[in-house]
Amino acid sequence: NASRLIGKTVLITGASSGIGAATAILFAKGGSNVILTARRADVLQKVADECTAAHKAAGMQYGGKFVTVQLDVSDKSQINGFLEKIPADLREVDILVNNAGYVVGVDRVGDLSMDNVEGMFSTNVFGLIALTQLFVKDFKKRKTGHVINLGSIAGREAYAGGSIYCATKHAVNAFTGALMRELVDTPIRVTEIQPGMVETEFSVIRFRGDKSAADKVYEGLQPLVAEDIAEEIVWAASRPPHVNLAEVFVLPVNQA
Ligand code: NDP
Secondary structure (H helix, E strand, O other): OHHHHOOOEEEEEOOOOHHHHHHHHHHHHOOOEEEEEEOOHHHHHHHHHHHHHHHHHOOOOOOOOEEEEEOOOOOHHHHOOOHHHOOHHHOOOOEEEEOOOOOOOOOOHHHOOHHHHHHHHHHHHHHHHHHHHHHHHHHHHHOOOEEEEEOOHHHOOOOOOOHHHHHHHHHHHHHHHHHHHHOOOOOOEEEEEEEOOEEOHHHHHHOOOOHHHHHHOOOOOOOEEHHHHHHHHHHHHOOOOOOOOOEEEEOOOOOO
């Protein structure tokens, strides 16, 4: 029942584009407050404005709040003290969506740059872990909360040219599974969403800006769109409190 989302506070990392932005807007439509975080403050503000518009268009009587807080999850110094940057009336977060992530390059192991390897790990894995730790401490005190992590089909299998991205998403899968089991005696829920191909900015970033190389990947199939994944995230968050949707694996119909 979507009404379970009314008045909840959701924090989303990587909310400036793609899946994160679509998820922010869908939660806003459902009546939740949203704290939008990412590195690009100007783009984030545009998404926050879209949240306000979507909330109003959905006829929500509840006056949802949509705030932006700049955050680079790969920067440890920004995570310490991050809670204090959230406006005081929204500091009791109910749902954390660890969505920030990226892949640059389809590089064979011999061609990997260690800076690139560290960049992917520090965003996709270390940032996700640090933020989860911060909020789970608070969730435990308040005996409530839901952590939703973006894994990937790349966390279930590995492909040539994807060694590091696959390794980061396997790490997300292992971390999320262990966390769920650690929290089994609490009301805190833990979900991992594992999308297949979704056409977002991610697709172009992955090919270092080469749009035609990015488009080739989708030849012969219709990729998912960000809204398809947002729907799964919001669905998981709106289940009754005793239901934990542990893993959601979502593919375009012609991807296997
Ligand atoms: P996008 O590139 O559209 O969005 C990625 C978001 O992450 C952006 O908002 C970006 O914002 C943010 N981001 C990147 N690095 C950082 C950082 N260091 N700190 C904070 N925010 C950061 O990609 P998607 O929406 O497709 O990807 C979202 C998630 O879904 C990722 O975890 C990705 O791995 C996963 N995924 C995507 C798939 C796909 O095919 N698209 C398939 C499976 C999983 P900014 O630049 O403003 O910081």
